[in-house]
Every structure is written in structure tokens, then in C-alpha cells.
Amino acid sequence: MPGTNLTRDEAQQRAKLLTVDSYEIDLDLSGAQEGGTYRSVTTVRFDVTETGAESFIDLVAPTVHEVTLNGDPLDPDQVFKDSRIALPGLLEGRNVLRVVADCAYTNTGEGLHRFVDPVDEQAYLYTQFEVPDARRVFASFEQPDLKATFQFTVKAPTGWTVISNSPTPEPKDSLPNVWAFEPTPRISSYITALIVGPYQSVHSVYEKDGQSVPLGIYCRPSLAEFLDSDAIFEVTRQGFDWFQEKFDYAYPFKKYDQLFVPEFNAGAMENAGAVTIRDQYVFRSKVTDAAYEVRAETILHELAHMWFGDLVTMEWWNDLWLNESFATYTSIACQSYAPGSRWPHAWTTFANSMKTWAYRQDQLPSTHPIMAEINDLDDVLVNFDGITYAKGASVLKQLVAYVGMDEFFKGVQAYFKAHAYGNTRLSDLLGALEETSGRDLKTWSKKWLETAGINILRPEIETDAEGVITSFAIRQEAPALPAGAKGEPTLRPHRIAVGLYELDGDSGKLVRADRIELDVDGELTAVPQLAGRRRPDVVLLNDDDLSYAKVRLDERSLAFVTEHLGDFESSLPRALCWASAWDMTRDAELATRDYLSLVLSGIGKESDIGVVQSLQRQVKLAIELYADPAAREALLTRWTDATLAHLRAAAPGSDHQLAWARAFAATARTPEQLDLLEGLLDGTQTIEGLVVDTELRWAFVERLAAVGRFDETEIAGEYERDRTAAGERHAATSRAARPTPEAKAEAWASVIESDKLPNAVQEAVIGGFVQTDQRELLAPYTEKFFEVLKDIWDSRSHEIAQQIVIGLYPSIQVSEETLAKTDAWLASAEPNAALRRLVSESRSGVERALKAQAADAAAA
Secondary structure (H helix, E strand, O other): OOOOOOEHHHHHHHHHHEEEEEEEEEEEOOOOOOOOEEEEEEEEEEEEOOOOOOEEEEOOOOEEEEEEEOOEEEOHHHHEEOOEEEEOOOOOEEEEEEEEEEEEOEOOOOEEEEEEOOOOOOEEEEEEOOOOOHHHOOOEOOOOOOOEEEEEEEEOOOOOEEEEOOOOOOOOOOOOOEEEOOOOOOEOHHHOOEEEEOOEEEEEEEEEOOEEEEEEEEEOHHHHHHOOHHHHHHHHHHHHHHHHHHHOOOOOOOOEEEEEEOOOOOOEEOOOOEEEEEHHHOOOOOOOHHHHHHHHHHHHHHHHHOOEOOOEEEOOHHHHHHHHHHHHHHHHHHHHHOOOOOOOOHHHHHHHHHHHHHHHHOOOOOOOOOOOOOOEHHHHHOOOOOHHHHHHHHHHHHHHHHHOHHHHHHHHHHHHHHHOOOEEOHHHHHHHHHHHHOOOOHHHHHHHHOOOOOOEEEEEEEEOOOOEEEEEEEEEEOOOOOOOOOOOOOOOOEEEEEEEEEEOOOOOOEEEEEEEEEEEOOOEEEOHHHOOOEOOOEEEEEEOOOOOOEEOOOHHHHHHHHHHHHHEOOHHHHHHHHHHHHHHHHOOOOOHHHHHHHHHHHHHHOOOHHHHHHHHHHHHHHHHHHOOHHHHHHHHHHHHHHHHHHHHHOOOOOHHHHHHHHHHHHHOOOHHHHHHHHHHHHOOOOOOOOOOOHHHHHHHHHHHHHOOOOOHHHHHHHHHHOOOHHHHHHHHHHHHHOOOHHHHHHHHHHHHOOOOOOHHHHHHHHHHHOOHHHHHHHOOHHHHHHHHHHHHHHHOOHHHHHHHHHHHOOOOOOOHHHHHHHHHHHHHHOOOHHHHHHHHHHHHHHHHHHHHHHHHHHOO
């Protein structure tokens, strides 16, 4: 039985049989304040190629009342099962289907999500349909290549706001609470949207060369005072300017709304003309510039999707990577190159965060080619990963270096013009790029997109007695893929730069003296143009981060960088060296204690706040998971002492000060350090320039709860100061973090024994429950986890189940015993491919940590 799954073969058969013309969707959301279910009426007009054929339409609903096909009633009890409505006896040519159902509001962030704001006690709704959840709201042919027009009519409480893909109409006087939208252009079902509730809004317009696009920004009234709409509009306008110039295609929809919505599972969603964004991006408290940069990248990523994804859409989910990678690549390129951008260093952030995500994902047993084999919806649901987004974008950056940026965008322009409002495959884009660049991309595509794994690039340098280079070559390695991964190691063609850096005596900075760009292919590539030159202080392969590869420094460069990592004049080579050091730590080539020393020697000179915050997270993770357990407490003490020293030394009111305050709070441990957190909370202690605002207060409260200093009284007291949705989540985290058997049992029961928690609150409880300081207290839950795992996967929605599987896997119990229990469960439980993948990935983390701990112990 198919359940809620859909296979690629079924989708292909259905696409051959029918073409969808239009949907008319009538939803009665007038009871949204109370919740429960709502009436959904769908009329679909579609054409069929042969008389007498059978097909089906998708619907996830508690009740179906009526099914009428071409005027004939069908018995819902007979035709509706397994989230499908069977459509027998279709006519050649035009068919008309009408479905009347009761659909359910959700609290999982899938389908039509319903949230009640504790501040005003009003309900707020929004849809989230990617991958296959439009069918939770209306009957739909749920696959991206069956595009159609969508015309929504919505009944909602009077005075509410209703937003969809088409501009919001004025309700008629005779029907003051009914909104009848114009049909959309031809789009896929997964990018249709409805956002309904008493949302507040700010409006503007994008105008250029006679073009006028209405812009809107929406959020709940309880967040309106924090909404920095001018900054959001500024980034949006930069994106419109840059994308329209580069794509040579006008924005394809009638308006552009950005809606900050509660309890959103992802960062944002590219619904055509009605982008939903997690409302944590409306900052209630001071954040560092890195947070504004990430938010801007998210805004630009979704805007890029309006062309790549919405205007032109993949035929099937195996090209999801191209959809996401293109949006990621172009959003960061826009931040880097658009005139007036606040973040011209965006490629540094990409190297430092996105790339490390990709390298981590590519070393898991579930690693897969960028062009993944997506046989069904279960496959795609676990494929929103570091390969689909980050490795894909890294490889697109490499492709741009390979074909040239102008040629790349000329190919993209031809692609949009040829396929507007249609569906495509990867070959359509590559064909357009071959045309504009003159490069044959078939071999490139085969090696980069159809194989898994990472290459390692190492310099091989020989010098004479005077330090002059006599030979220089680049060795490429293709390490064995992780155990369990499919495929063979592959050497790839790389377009890279080699940077030669010298320490400038006057400024004390490591400055690039020269740069050579070349193609590296095969096992050994000679670089004869470097022969006869004096050897520089540092040789950096993959300078400017053009390719996707692990880079290793030669021995002399590594020794020099270890002393001078913070001295690079430019942020990108620093980020590349930091990333290489982190990669070596994860690969057990650099002991955690040595990584800590390296970070402590250089982080004080690091000006890029995003890099600083990444290093802070990585050091904490390394000490907690990769350090020799016997040395862990000493290393944590050393690190926490350093965080406090940096906090006190940081410029008052600076981003660095805030970042160090958060890093200090995360591991504060001695009575004096915990006294300082309490003193900062109650105002008896201060640090000049540090404003202990709402979010920072909660960071302190969560730590004090986790070490047993704060209990229910203090947590409830803090919630009284912040009776908001965010306050509820923080309080839930704090309660679950308390170091008592009772607190753990209560948190566990709320997630496992009940399914009532909304997605965001469940995530908060799991985040509090797992505390690396509480390994012994949490040890009994390893057994319990494996006992309930299969039932949870089978009974919960995908998003909720995935949160539990990843969040509650005993990742902090780094031991052979954890591996053995995991292996025993995998052997006996017979999980489906998606669940097996998630558990295997978590197991791989424990295996990696064991190796790193051994390497750290050996360095003692």
C-alpha cells in the first residue's frame, strides 16, 4: 500500500496520461480561531490522452464528503484510501473533478499550520507545501511537472488578512469575509500558498524602468515593534536589481510579499510572490551582523527562486539540488558583487559555514552524488541536506570558474527564455551553458554531479638551498568513500587558484604576493610557472575558494599559519585555513587540544564576526565530543576562562562582546562564573556596554537551569517577563535542561508519550533535554530511544519524526556500546530507507568522535 508515498514511476505515468489546466479551491477558514478541521472544495480541470484510463489525485484529509468526476458521483468510501482518490473511467480530452472534504489544521509546520499567539490569543495560519503537502489542504496532482493555474477563494474571520500568490482582493460588501483571488500563472502545487490571520504589514514598491512591483512585509502584531522593514526592503531591492540584470528576465509575478510566520520548520519557502520566512528573523534583541547577513542571504535565496524554481521548475525531485544550489550560489554572489551590498565578504561566510556543512555531509555513510537518485517522496524528504544545498552551490561556484561568469549568466538567460512557466531537467541547463561557453560539460557533469565524495589537494614543493622553488606540483587524492556509501572514489577536474602569501614587515599582515589560476586534473598536475621563484611564507591551494575540495598545507606553510593564522590581511584565506584546521580535527589529524590552542592563538585577531561565532561553536563541539574524556574538563575550563577574558576585553557594545557573552554563558562552570551570570541577570554585576536583553537573559537562564542553579521558580519568573511564543520555547528548553531525573522524565514524556507539542516547542524541549554535561543522567535513555524509535517514525508526521530521530539519538554517548546498540537496532528493526539513513548518519557521528578522542589522547 502506498500510504502517503508517491514513486517517480507513478508520477511519470501520470504526467504522460494527463495535463492539468486549472484548480479552483474554496476554503472555509472561518472557524480557524477554534481550530479542528475546515471545509475544502476543489474543482480541477484536466485533459487526458486516452478514454477509459485510470489515475488518481492526492489528498490527505480526515473526511471526504463528495467526489464528482465528469458529473458522476463516486462513493468516497470506495475511491478514497491511502491518501489518494482513485479516478476510474477517464474521458479522452477534458475532465472535471470536484472534491469536497474536511481537512485538518496542523501544528507540525506541514500543510496548513495553526498557531495561537500567547500575547493576543489570536490564531495565525500559514501553509507549507514543499515537498508533498498541498494535498493536506486541497485535492491535488502532487508532483512538480503537473503545473496549472490556481484560483483560491477563502472565507476567514472578518478583519483578518488573507495573502496568497495573487494580489489580495478587496472582499465584496455583500461578503465582507470572503476573499476571491485571481488565478495564478501556471505554477507547481508546492509553491502555492495561503497566509491568513490578523497579521500586521508594511508596504512599499520596487520601481525601475517603468516596472512597478508592489512589496509587502508581514508579521504578527506582537513582533511589529521589532520589524526592521527598511533594512529588509533594502536587501530585497538590491536583489531585484541584481537578479533582473543577471537573468535578463523581468520578475515574473504580480507582487512580492515576505511573511514572517511562527513555528516555521525551515529558514524560508519560495511560494510564488508570497515567501514565508521563520519569524526568528525578526530580531527581538541585539544580534551580531552575522545574523543580519544570514537573514539577507535567506531573503535573496528565496527571491532567486522566483525565477529558478518557480518560473522554471524541475520535472522531478532528483533535480532539487539544482533548484537549491542555484538559489544559494546566486544569493551569495549577489551579496558579494551587488553595488552597495553590506556583505561583500559573503564568500568568506560561505567558506566558513556552507562549505563545512557540505564537507561534513559528504563524509557520512549516506553521502550521495549531487544528482541523487530520488525514487519516491520518502527519498526526497531526507534529501534537504548539505549536499543538495551546500555541496551543490560549491560545485556551481566551481562551474562558474570553469566556464566563466559572463558565459554562465548568458546560458542562464537563454534557459529562462526557453523554459518560462515550464519544467526542465539538468541537461536543459547544461546544454544552454555548453552553447554560451563552448566547453563540453558532459565529462565535467559526470565526474562532479554523478559521483560522491571529496578530493584532497596537496602541494608538493621542492626548493634548493637558497629557498628557490625547483619544482611545484599539486597532488589530487580521492579517498575511499565512507563504509556503506555507494560508488567509487573519483578524481575530478578542478579550476583553482594558488595563492602565494608573504608576511609584510611593516604592517605585520600576511599579504598575497601573487595568484596563479589553473586547471588541475588527474593525480598530479605540474605548475611550472612557479619554478625559479623564491618560496613564499605560505602557499595556499584553492585560494579564493573556487573549487570544492579538502585542502592540506605543506609542512612549512602549516607551521607558519599556526603562528600567524590571525594575520591574513583578507578574511577569505583566513576562513579557508580555519576550515582546514577544523576539518583536520574532525578527521583525527589534529588533536582537539591542539585545535583549541590554534583557535586561542588566532581568534583575538579575527575581525569577521561570522568566523568568530563559527569558531566558538566548533571549539565547544570539539571539546565536548572529540576531546579525550580524561582531558575534557581541563579543556573546557581553559576555553571558558578564555571566553570570559575576551568578554571583558571586547569593545563595549560591540558584536564581538555579544558573541563572547553567549560563548561564555554556554560553558560557564565554576561557582564564580555562574555567580557572574546570576549577577548580570539581577543587575548586581555589569560589564560595560553589555545590554542583558531578552534573548541574552534566556541564554543565561538556560545555562543556570542546566547546572541546577535555577529551578521552576526562576524559570516561571523569567517567563512572566517574556510571555511570548519565544518565551514559551525558552522556558520549555530551560525546564528540560534541569539536571534531575524528574525533569528528564517529564521532558521525555512530553515528546515521546504525547503527540500534542507543536513542532517548535518540541524542538525546544529536545534542545534542553540533551546536555553534554549530563551524560550519566541521560545514559538510560539510549535503551529507551531504540525501544520507541520505529513506532515514532511510523506514527508521527515526517517533520516531527525527523526532529525526534536526530535530536534524541544518543550522540553524546560516545562509546563502542552506542555503536553496538545502533547496529543491533538496524539489524532487527528493518527500518525503511529514510529512517535507516537518519540513524546511520547519527551513528557515523559517534564513530568519528571515537577516532578523534583516540587522536586527542595520543597527543597528551
